[in-house]
Amino acid sequence: MLRVLLGANLLALLAALAQTPDLGGWLLRFIEMAALVEPLLLCALLVLAAARDPLRRLPERLGQTLVLLVSGGLAYALSTYWQALSLGEASGNLRPTLLAMAGAGLLLGYFELRSRAFSPAQAEARLAALNARIRPHFLFNTLNAVLSLIRAQPQRAEAALESLSDLFRAAMRDPGALVSLADEIELGKQYLELEHLRLGDRLAVDWQIGPVSLSQPIPPLMLQPLLENAVYHGIEPAPTGGTVRIVIEQQGDELRIAIANPTASRAHHAAGNQMAVANIRERLALYYDLEARLEIETGDHHYEVRITLPCRQQTP
């Protein structure tokens, strides 16, 4: 979506450059052009978004042809309307129509190239490699803790093993499929429960879940690796422990997840952590392209990761 807007504007900019001989007139021409291009672009996007599902079911070439025709048709209609209002230049309707079709064609070509570069098989392999990164340190320490419980508290040991198997099932699940926010939160809670077993009172957790739609889909294992980081870098190195705070809230059509932990020092949060964060950032890009963000805030004794995702009601 964002790429279409940016792409079309870039094309308009280039077209304006081609039409004017000097640089001073270029920007002016671009603004003039934008008056025609932007409504057209928005209309086309609206129509295409509404027709998204039927279009997707068509064979690829037919779908592309239809998109071209829709853009051309809209351009024709709009330029007629413009001329009726006597705003546009009386240069006929053919030129804008052809230009719109050429623009749409170029963008379609770009998307095809892009999707080839990120072909599903490749994207899936990358997702699989990026997922399922539970630290061995955590696995073996947890198994050790569970072993210590078996004799004295067999029921707690059973519960811990059940949580552990849920966690690994999640890590080994099809990485392309989305999960519900509720499931991801549940998984995070189970994970922290296991860490609590090992760390006892050193680990305090503060969940702040605002009014959000818990059924909305999000990519799997967004929360857990960040919680693991928070515990590994924030809580374990501190002799007296600390609090991991998780804030989940919805603002407009954005879902925001923030995970904060105390740190001993800035330097402590070095290499291992950046890997996990880079990993999540790449996965967000694969799922959402430019519509998701990940930000990091570091203070002297504070570290926070914030993820912003578009809210979606069903699997796209």
Place this chain on the structure above:
Amino acid sequence: MPSANPLKILLVDDEPPARERLRALLGDIAGQLPTEVIGEAGNGLAALEILREQMVDVVLADIRMPGMDGIELASHLGRLEKPPAVIFTTAYDNYAVQAFDLNAVDYLLKPVRAQRLLVALQKVAAAHPDPALLNHIGQEARGGGRTHLSCHERGRLLLVPISEVLYFKADLKYVTARTVDRDYLLDEALTHLETEFADRFLRLHRAVLVAKNALAGFEKAAGDDAEAYGWALLRGVPEKLPVSRRQWAPAKALVKNS
């Protein structure tokens, strides 16, 4: 060589369940090797606190612990009058502990098996740990980076937090560490200290390392002063430290930029 006296053991791990597990295992193998757990500690500092009062034969220590980790703990143990043997317990093999001389230092992977624990304990019970080797563990395993220095004074082990040291000064035989309160005599080489704590200390003179954050200012020496080109003033203590001609410019630049 089974002896009549049970082997005295100290358990060091920041996770209570891990200590509990080791206790249970020691109980399981008591028939083959009688042991007595004389204490538990959550990190290296707490362990040294216990070892000040009591002798033990074996320290079972986790590697990754907050405060003071197992590697650093082992390197301080060499300064005890009768150093205990050390067995590291580690969940994941990211330290090069296996490179050590296994007669003095062994390591077990968590979850620990009773049989492996028994073998390791029997082995260290028969050997005499070499204090010099323990001293070098920290250097070997991760190139230093200790949080504390240890020294021996009237039969007691003293720990000096690196963060409190204002400067090190080398005399003929010893290196002295100065904190706001007092001096400590260390059995260390100034060159080793300089490389290990390079980000914290700066060399001012052939025989002086100063904590960068303790530097308050500089004074030019009288022209005929043979001992120093200039003098460094410190926060917290009245004495001045000599600065050599060669270190004068870099030291002044550092203070100016901080």
